[in-house]
Amino acid sequence: MLPLPLANILHHRLRSLLSALGVAIAVCMLITLSGLARGTLEEIAKRWQGVNADIIVYPAHWSDNITTIGGGGVGRGDLKMLKSLKVGGKPVIDYLVPICILQGKVAKVNCNIVGIKPEDFHLLIEKPGKKLTGRIFDPHNKFAKWLEAKLTTPSEETLSISRAELARRGGLEMVIDTRLARSTGLKIGDKVYVAGHRFKIVGEIPAGVLARAFIPLATAQWLMDLSTGRYTLIFAKLHNTSTMGDVIRKINTTSRLKATSLGQYRNMLEARFGIMYLYIDTVNTITLIVAMLFVLVTLYTIVIQHRREIAILKSMGATRRFILREILTEAMILTGMGTVMGILLAPVAGAIIEAFLPLLTVEISPRWVLISILAAAGGGILAAVYPAWCAMRMNPAEILTLE
Amino acid sequence: MSNSNRYILEAINLHKSFKAGEVREHVLRGLDLRVERGEFLAVMGPSGCGKSTLLHLLGLMDKPDSGSIIIDGQDTTYMDEQTQAAIRRRKIGFVFQRFNLLNVLSGYDNIALSLKIRGLDTDGIDRLLASMGVAEVARKSPEKMSMGQQQRLTVARAIAHKPDILLADEPTGSLDSANTQTVLEMFKRANEQDGLTVVMITHSPTVASAASRVVYMKDGKIIDGNT
Ligand SMILES: Nc1ncnc2c1ncn2[C@@H]1O[C@H](COP(=O)(O)OP(=O)(O)OP(=O)(O)O)[C@@H](O)[C@H]1O
Ligand SMILES: [Mg+2]
Secondary structure (H helix, E strand, C coil): CCCHHHHHHHHHHHHHHHHHHHHHHHHHHHHHHHHHHHHHHHHHHHHHCCCCEEEEEEEEECCCCCCCCCCCCCEHHHHHHHHHEECCCCEEEEEEEEEEEEEECCCCCEEEEECCCCCHHHHCCEECCCCCCCCCCCCHHHHHHHHHHHHHHHHHHHHHHHHHHHHHHCCCEEEEEEEEEEEEHHCCCCEECCCEEEEEEEEEEECCCCEEEEEEEEHHHHHHCCCCCCCCCEEEEEEEHHHHHHHHHHHHHHHHHEEEEEHEEEEEHHHCCCCHHHHHHHHHHHHHHHHHHHHHHHHHHEEEEEEEEHHHHCCCCCHHHHHHHHHHHHHHHHHHHHHHHHHHHHHHHHHHHHHHHCCCCCCCCCCHHHHHHHHHHHHHHHHHHHHHHHHCCHHHHHHHHHH | CCHHHHHHCCCCCCEEEEECCCCEEEEEEEEEEEECCCCCCEEEECCCCCCCHHHHHCCCCCCCCCCEECCCCCCCCCCCCHHHHHHHHHHHEEEEECCCCCCCCCCCHHHHHHEEEECCCCHHHHHHHHCCCCCCCCCCHHCCCCCCHHHHHHHHHHHHCCECCCECCCCCCCCHHHHHHHHHHHHHHHHHHHHEEEECCCCCCCHHHCCCCEEEEEEEEEEECCC
């Protein structure tokens, strides 16, 4: 025979579908929103961790959290000091890459723009699977050399380098990542205004690298009003990563600089933006409660509308446990259907979010799928309790006489 | 024969009242009734005199304010709900005044559910449905059946688990004379062949004449038909 809970659900298809949909939306939101928060931070963390370096060196006066670092707090002297750094009498640094980080807008999209020397770009950023298409900006450092010469020969002219000249010399060239390209519609050869200057897109690199936009280091310094010897921070590659602890300790204790491993960047991101998790978890909890109320109301109306049926079940000698089990089963079927729908919907919702907001990342993790299954199941049971209690308490004789 | 063997169902000095707004309506006022094993009893009385109330009390669907109900020699007064439910499962079949069937289930599944609740197997359902003349409609929802078909199914469900007592509240109240005859014949057959005890409420003297004994209710008490 058709089990009674299933018969009830099939008999009230629309109502059942709607309450399952309520659960589905909650489950879907739970998975995608947590996936969005965690995915977006994770994507940034991975980008930083993916560079070909081991440690980040930054000015000691900066706070312990460098996720929003900017300006030009380190200099050429620091580079020299680091280069000659020794641990146990042996040189430890393989290479150093100074960069400038400039907060800017590329075609209305807020992002970090990294200023880096073209040769350092190949060293720090490019690797198998992350190869530049098109070409690098200012490939032979012609612009950088010209600018440096300009700035180091003090004259009236220095203050009046025209935009046209900047552009002609190759300083206003830019490499963007595929994601920024997709979200802005920019492609190689296009021109785009950044910080009041008209840049030309010359290259594209697969997303997942340090930043979404790269420009010549000299240009960044120029735009940030820094001298050619100032940088925001320095990436360092070690000969041997086993010296990392010692190197960091040495830098932290003996210089005006601070150092941290690339792995720390993830923790810094979580420390700074982790509050976002709290917001999202709160929203998720509320959604889940609303979905539970949905199921509760559905079950409650079913119970109320089926008072007579429940009285008849009782007349046949159905125990309280039998009635409780029927209603609980019905709740579990509804939430189960909703959960499955929600899990199937989550990747779709994630894809839609990423399509409209390409710089965000929705990472659907098995952990959160599991959490949402457990939360929905728990919610389903809770939602069944009150209607079941009402059903068990009913006086069958009264229902049979008065209705 | 000892009393407990002779009577399958005894109601002793039953009182039952309901709150009707401000006042209490005293419906049963010291009602006594003894039903013999294998008896086919008809209960008659004016509308609102408490016949349904009595039937619900006899079937342990409600508790009397005072008095006791003894089923098959067992005093049910101090039984907990679970034990009473067990008695309903094993010994009692109900036909209520209205709406007996679950519309979300087919006719067949209505009977199957009753047997499942009672822990019995469902093998004999098709035979039973055929003998009641509702085999063809049994896969339909009760909503799509005629009154006569619904009531025959209800009777089939009430006797499928072979109870000792059938409590029927105006089982023919909404039926035409042909269907009334069929239902009464079902009762008679179960009564005569299987020894089922039947307590049937009715307004109709013709229907009551199918019973082996008729009692009347008045002022919350039974007035014996023989006296
Ligand atoms: N649960 C209840 N709450 C309040 N009043 C009730 C309840 N059950 C029955 N009554 C009242 O008790 C009286 C007897 O009702 P009952 O249904 O037993 O009568 P009846 O003899 O079966 O009538 P009928 O022939 O119309 O079916 C009625 O006045 C009814 O309104
Ligand atoms: Mg009645």
